Amino acid sequence: MLSGFTxxxxxxxxxxxxxxxxxxxxxxxxxxxxxxxxxIGGTPTAVRPELVTAVPLALSPDGKRILTYLAGKEKxxxxxxxxxxxSIPAGKLxxxxxxxxxxxHSDVGMPLAWVSLDRESPQQWVIFWRSTGARRCLT
Numbered sequence: 097m098l099s100g101f102t103x104x105x106x107x108x109x110x111x112x113x114x115x116x117x118x119x120x121x122x123x124x125x126x127x128x129x130x131x132x133x134x135x136i137g138g139t140p141t142a143v144r145p146e147l148v149t150a151v152p153l154a155l156s157p158d159g160k161r162i163l164t165y166l167a168g169k170e171k172x173x174x175x176x177x178x179x180x181x182x183s184i185p186a187g188k189l190x191x192x193x194x195x196x197x198x199x200x201h202s203d204v205g206m207p208l209a210w211v212s213l214d215r216e217s218p219q220q221w222v223i224f225w226r227s228t229g230a231r232r233c234l235t
Contacts, residue, residue, distance in 0.1 A: 106131065106140070108152040112159035112184070119162060119184060121149055130162065132185055144187040154207035154222055157214075160184055163192075163207050163222060195224065 106120035116135055121128045124142075128149045131140040147166045154163045161181045166189075181190045195204040205226030212220040 110153065110155050111135065112155060113157060114159055117159075117184070119143075119153065119155060121153065130164070130182070141185065143185060144182065144189070152206050152208075154210040155184075156181070156210050157212040157220060158216070163210055195222065201226065 106122040109118050109120035111118055117132050118135055119130065119132050120140075122131050122140070123129070124145070129145055129147070130143040130149050130153065132143060133140040143162075149164050149166060152164075155161070156163070161183055163179070163181055166178065166180050166182075179192050179194050181192055182188070183190075197204050203226075205224035207222055208225045209223045210220060211223065
């Protein structure tokens with residue numbers, strides 16, 4: 097987490113695996129949007145500003161993609177949210193198969209981490225978390 101980084105500036109910030117950039121969410125006109133900024137500072141750049149990000153983001157092990165749940169800007173009723181990978185910094189979208197919902201739950205939860213044993217490994221996992229009463233569980 098970034099010290100002194102306030103909610104007005106951004107939240108759910110993540111360093112890219114190489115440490116060169118920070119990917120974060122920021123509210124713009126009351127809607128959450130994705131941004132990147134170089135680690136050493138500079139002007140934040142919006143990544144696909146027409147899209148509303150619905151949950152925290154998870155960076156791919158190579159730092160080139162984000163897994164998130166998106167909807168079109170101000171169209172949540174007409175444009176259902178879906179799971180996507182979003183390339184960084186180009187913003188190329190790729191819709192993916194939704195994660196399986198665990199038995200007894202209404203949703204998959206929020207992505208916490210996207211991991212692999214090696215950055216180039218084709219075998220990767222996404223770890224989700226959810227609140228269950230007073231507990232937080234990993235799935």
